[in-house]
Amino acid sequence: MAIEQTFSIIKPNAMKKNAIGDIISMFEANGLKIAAAKVTILSKSKAEEFYAEHKERPFFGELVSFMTSGPVTIMCLQGENAVAKNREIMGATDPKKAAVGTVRAKFGDNVGENAVHGSDSTASAARELALFFEKHEICNV
Template sequence: MSIEQTFSIIKPNAMKKNAIGDIVSMFEANGLKIAAAKITVLTTAKAEEFYAEHKARPFFGELVSFMTSGPVMLMCLQGEGAVLKNREIMGATDPKKANPGTVRAKFGDNVGENAVHGSDSPESAARELALFFEKHEICNV
């Protein structure tokens, strides 16, 4: 495997639980490094742009509302096979189906409020990173 970068969001429900340190520690313990990070509150426009692929789905409005309901932590994670590794650390989308010890099993509340987002492919990672970070904001760690 090669060194990759992937995009991750710690979602509002995990932020409210003060879980940043625990979640970042899980990434770092599994060989991922933070190459960029920022805490922000997403605008409706930015959330709609990010989740544009879900626009026709019935949960779109609720998803956008949730993602703009409070602060999020946006990150670029870097490491060997970062996309797949991040997805393994996060666990299944549904926290009830996520393996014990994964981020979503520990901090997710339900399918919609599942604590974290992670890119599903290197192509998605590139698109998502470009949406939230300028090139100069991402360090090669």
């Protein structure tokens, strides 16, 4: 199995619920390690850059507004098949459709405020990690 790194964000609604520790514990209990993490508030320009693929969609403005509404925790997660494992732990995008016990089922409010983001591929992970972390900030655990 391949050791990978993936990118994760604990979104503002989960931060407001004080769910950071619970979410990180779920990642760690499923074999993912935190290689880097920091709490930050996304600027409008950083959120727009991050979600650029959605720029033409009607929900883009609302998404950017939500993601800049409060602190987020950004992380580099590392482990065997980290991208797929993280997506499994997160659950379906819509918390109402997410499997019981997943992060989004437990802490998500709706499709837009679904508690967490995770990279959908190793290529996305590399791009997203580079957007938020300097190389020296990400360690090999």
